[in-house]
Amino acid sequence: MNNIMPNNTKEILEKYNIRLDKNKSQNYLVDNNKLENILKNADIQPDETILEIGAGIGTLTIPMAKKAKKVIAIEKDPLIADVLKQRLIREKIDNVELIKGDALKIDYPPFDKVVSNLPYQISSPVTFKLLEYPFKKAVLMYQLEFAKRMQAKPDTHEYSRLTVGLYFRCNAEIIDTLPPQSFIPQPKVNSAVIKLTPKENIDLPPLFDNVIRALFQHRNKKARKALIQSAHELKTDKKQLKKQLNMIDDPLLDEKVFKLTPEEILKITQLIGEIIQ
Ligand SMILES: C[S@@+](CC[C@H](N)C(=O)[O-])C[C@H]1O[C@@H](n2cnc3c(N)ncnc32)[C@H](O)[C@@H]1O
Numbered sequence: 001m002n003n004i005m006p007n008n009t010k011e012i013l014e015k016y017n018i019r020l021d022k023n024k025s026q027n028y029l030v031d032n033n034k035l036e037n038i039l040k041n042a043d044i045q046p047d048e049t050i051l052e053i054g055a056g057i058g059t060l061t062i063p064m065a066k067k068a069k070k071v072i073a074i075e076k077d078p079l080i081a082d083v084l085k086q087r088l089i090r091e092k093i094d095n096v097e098l099i100k101g102d103a104l105k106i107d108y109p110p111f112d113k114v115v116s117n118l119p120y121q122i123s124s125p126v127t128f129k130l131l132e133y134p135f136k137k138a139v140l141m142y143q144l145e146f147a148k149r150m151q152a153k154p155d156t157h158e159y160s161r162l163t164v165g166l167y168f169r170c171n172a173e174i175i176d177t178l179p180p181q182s183f184i185p186q187p188k189v190n191s192a193v194i195k196l197t198p199k200e201n202i203d204l205p206p207l208f209d210n211v212i213r214a215l216f217q218h219r220n221k222k223a224r225k226a227l228i229q230s231a232h233e234l235k236t237d238k239k240q241l242k243k244q245l246n247m248i249d250d251p252l253l254d255e256k257v258f259k260l261t262p263e264e265i266l267k268i269t270q271l272i273g274e275i276i277q
Contacts (some may be wrong), residue, residue: 007032009184012057016083022185024077025119029059029141031182034193041175041195042115042139044068051111051135053103053126054119058084064115065093072109074099076119108133117141120187124162131169138170138196147174147192155259161216167262168204170196204266207276210234211269215257223260223268224253236276244275 009030013020020026029035038060044050044067055061055073057080065071065088073096075081081100088096099106104125113136118126123146130138142150145158150172152158166172176193180186214230215223224245231238245253250271252264260268 007035007059009057009059012083012087013184016057016086018057018080018083020185022187025054025121026056026077026080027117027120027183027185027187028056029117029182030184031178034176034178034182035059035063037176038115038117038139038141038193039063039067041193042113042137044113044115048112048136049110051108051114051116053114053116055084055098056080056117058087060115060117061096062087062091062093065096069095071096072099072111073097074101074103074106074108076100076102104129112136114138114140120146127162128165131165135198137198139175139193140196141178141191141193143187144177144190144192147194150194150196154261159258160219161212164212164216164262164265165209166196168199168208168266169202170198172196205269205273207234207273208266208269211272212265215260215265215268219257221257222254223257226257227253227268227272234272234276241276248275 007030009028020028044064046069048068049070049072050064050068052061052064052071052073055075061071061073061084073084075084078100081098085098104122114130118140120143123142149158149160149162150166151174152160152163173195174192175195178191210233214233215226217230218226228238228242228245231241252268
């Protein structure tokens, strides 16, 4: 392997006597070619603020800080965050805002791009959370299976709430895949890096995310039944919704959820918006 930068993750972990815990999503990147590819795709500019979720000991943080105006690095494990803090001091890097905390529980300061080898345990909630923030680009590592769901087509096993939630907001592109050997400790599955580029002019109805949630709780059922069974997601009364939906003769409501295209789900959202006032 033609390593461009020295990777001293193992030495650093030994030096600080850190034992990584797979159960805490602590799979650290040790493949520098893959790291270089993430940085290349992130294309960090000197005036940009980068958000990093799950910074670990700084494998991505430190090279990003050397390119960016600022890196906001979030790390939940206090021992590991302390190691990163010491490394930043030792390397005289002063443009990293290190936040010790749970990325699902804190509000993020404004950022231009988000670049992270994400903790896989929180892939889904953290992705939906990120979608609430404006950003120019995201370069994110996920489990390969999860990444495939982000760009899946209707009527496939991977097509999910995540696919539809992303569809109108971002273009999702798998830009690299990584074998378990790219990490220590090695995960059981392959990984992938996804690039998300926000789409312009998104004006989704306020109920859109509620409708997706309601539908995909019953992905093998017909849309009408799924919506009725998950009426709570639409913050409406189940009996009332059943009555209203049963009066509508629209073939979309008789289609199975996993077969509905994102555009059709948008139409259903508009329909729901009209009946739940
Ligand atoms: C996959 S590792 C990536 C570490 C490093 N960025 C790298 O690429 O080698 C994910 C990191 O996220 C941290 N983590 C796990 N859950 C977290 C959460 N809810 N909020 C913030 N960090 C979390 C873990 O402690 C771990 O350091």
